[in-house]
Amino acid sequence: MRVDVVRSLALFVLAAVAEIGGAWLIWQGVREHRGVAWIGAGIAALAAYGFVATLQDDAHFGRILAAYGGIFVAGSLAWGIVVDGFEPDRYDYLGSAICLLGVAVIMFAPRTA
Template sequence: MTVLRSSLLFALAALAEIGGAWLVWQGVREERGPWWVAAGLVSLACYGFVATLQPEANFGRVLAAYGGVFVAGSLAWAMVADGFRPDRWDVGGALLCLLGVLAIMYGPRG
């Protein structure tokens, strides 16, 4: 149950952070306006709170593992939101990052 909860929290954190960054990007770079930026900032703040809900108590471990989720999630977001088509190196790199998540968060501890 802990792995499932942790995985769901990582997914929620990715939606909040990547979505927030995308909204800010849209507001500034695509000139969609300040409301997009404001929505992005709210979403980014939500990401900060979601990370605190992880069952693992070590901040460094949670954020290091989340980095791998962020990499894979960013590519997935770009595919859905922007029509990005990853090449084999993007996919391989994302899979490597997700293996890192598994090792960091769920590897056996002595």
């Protein structure tokens, strides 16, 4: 079970880096006028995100995407801190923690069947 949890979380983190990074690259290419190469790299990263999401063990697309949403929220704030110098306030942190709690409940709560 522990290996499954670690693997699942690692895949979520990899998916978040690909999706958030891809969106950021496109943002840089368009909004910051860095060019088509940045946009192309962003598109490739977003495609990688779509692939990584399929590697989760759970076969339910809705569950995986719903749980990933919480990772995306926390990951987006972390990306902003590390890459863009964003300074979250206590409500950003609280909201992120609530989302991560939701991930734990959705993905790792014991199920009967």
